[in-house]
Amino acid sequence: MGLDKRKRQVLYAIVHDYIQTAEPVGSRTISRRYELGVSPATIRNEMSDLEEMGYLEQPYTSAGRIPSDRGYRFYVDFLLRVPSLTLQEIELMKRVLSLRMSSAEEIVQQLAKLLSALSNYTAIVLGPSQVQARLRQVQLVPVSSRQIYLVGVTDGGLVLNRMVEIPVAVEVESLAYLQQWLNQRLAGLTLEQIKATSLAELQHDMRISIDLFEAIVNELLGGLKQPEAGKVYLGGTTNILNQPEFHDLQKVRTILELLEEDALVWEAIAQVAGKGVSVSIGTENPLSAMHDCSLITAEYQLGGGLVGHFALLGPTRMNYERVLALVQGVCDTLNQLYGM
Amino acid sequence: MGLDKRKRQVLYAIVHDYIQTAEPVGSRTISRRYELGVSPATIRNEMSDLEEMGYLEQPYTSAGRIPSDRGYRFYVDFLLRVPSLTLQEIELMKRVLSLRMSSAEEIVQQLAKLLSALSNYTAIVLGPSQVQARLRQVQLVPVSSRQIYLVGVTDGGLVLNRMVEIPVAVEVESLAYLQQWLNQRLAGLTLEQIKATSLAELQHDMRISIDLFEAIVNELLGGLKQPEAGKVYLGGTTNILNQPEFHDLQKVRTILELLEEDALVWEAIAQVAGKGVSVSIGTENPLSAMHDCSLITAEYQLGGGLVGHFALLGPTRMNYERVLALVQGVCDTLNQLYGM
DNA sequence: ATTAGCACTCTCTAAAGGAGAGTGCTAACA
């Protein structure tokens, strides 16, 4: 990326200005607002170069320039300076996220609200996957003769529950036995390991091996294996309406309809999310409905092996500096609260 | 409501036409499309009368007429004719709502999707209140030394769960005792009755009355008393974007922001909802954000004492005939599937 | 009581004109 210092300055100025004003940036504006020590004409030349190199675009002939996706990419990778959060904001995060809540679900819901409120963008939180969590205990609650409510408690003190339909009726005593047996076999394993466990292995040293039990265990095991299937939590959906680029109803519809499709959203985020924080700009996004948007994704950890992803969704013209600071702050806070 | 036959016909024609076209209706249009056997001039006179009586409005001088809230009200109360659903639609309802699902939550979620898909409006379903349900069994699952996961199973086979924080640590054996004791005291009561139960009553014949236990029981009881707090399920939120009256971004924002506030939505619906089906038109709605909207609410029953409300939200110009047919159909279907 | 005829009102759309912002080019300058 051979951009000399002044080109970088100009690019930074344009991206920075455009992020705030949402209006194409002209050479005069830059020379007025940013102290580059050169005249508008010089800046014009630089801009012309930057456009040719693909970092800028012109909405129409003889308008100011706006950053292209590539321009944003360079900005994000090399130019931006992440500010620090205020103490109040950090306090707020700690307060809101601190575990006075009953379940992971509630934390995650709070997280979505918090992120959207602080950023003014739309927050998306993918429910935690629990594959790394260790199962401490299983409890089987009889609901009807053919339904069992499965409650698992993980090492980290988080609860997962699921209704399991069994093929044949079972009595309460047998259930107690089953429960004990499952606990003996599975307690201490991570959910990942449990997923990999086959019935055959369990059966190996099963005392009684009645067919019915087999079927029931199979179902229960299935219940434990299922991932906390793709729940998606949204916060600040309406925030996109504040963005001038979404004053077009058609665009609003596109994105809101997308957000209604949990499965799609999950997919889209899972695809771009990496280990730490990552940024996906405009057409870098897999979904074409998101080609006008940027997605900042990050990994969160709730302790006890609970790991998931969250994201902030905004226009490509989103305030990356601010958002990255926020995301980092939230990750830090969560780590501090629930970290090893 | 002294409206002679022709005035009723004219009013019906105008409402009916406006619901379909969203354009002010003129006298010529009526005489062309509806066979009233009179000339436009006559209709004009009737319209003038109807306007004076408050059933119609003119968006501006010399435009066609549109119904006022009062006009819609009269239409809904006296004029409309609810059509019947097609067999396919009824089949679809049965299929989608039939209980192959594990929990009430899932049924309710399906219900929201179904309603919005069939009506093209926004569906709101309030989670079932369980006050009428009888508690069959309580199970206490230890999570940490100070946290207990409370699982209740109701008569109807539905599960409610909640994390309870207790003031002092308690051992597993004591927990087992507590559980047994709670079951003895509370099983068979409706949640409503449990809510009305005070600790003092329970304590009355409590064998051991150690202070600690007292505190713990208090918390657990509190957990059971909490209502399955106002969960709101939405379907087809973006459907309002299809309505021409919501081509104005400001209005869209107002209503979408409202829909993000579960508590407000719950309140608004609970206020207008009655025993059966009820219609709340425009300014009849308690929330001013809904003054451009109508709300069709109805009660649903999932069996086992589970009762709740659902609603369809659309512009005041919504297709009442269609929507009422749908709502009735859904109620019937649910009754058929889960009825006493 | 109903209807035809007609002038009038109001909105909506398209076209036209002008202001404003910004560019690219050229020529001068350090």
Added chain:
DNA sequence: TGTTAGCACTCTCCTTTAGAGAGTGCTAAT
């Protein structure tokens, strides 16, 4: 050679204007 001032040109956006269209209310005739 890089930088800058000057200037003509382009394009959008806003406002104004004019005309078409739809619908009304009134009057007079049936």
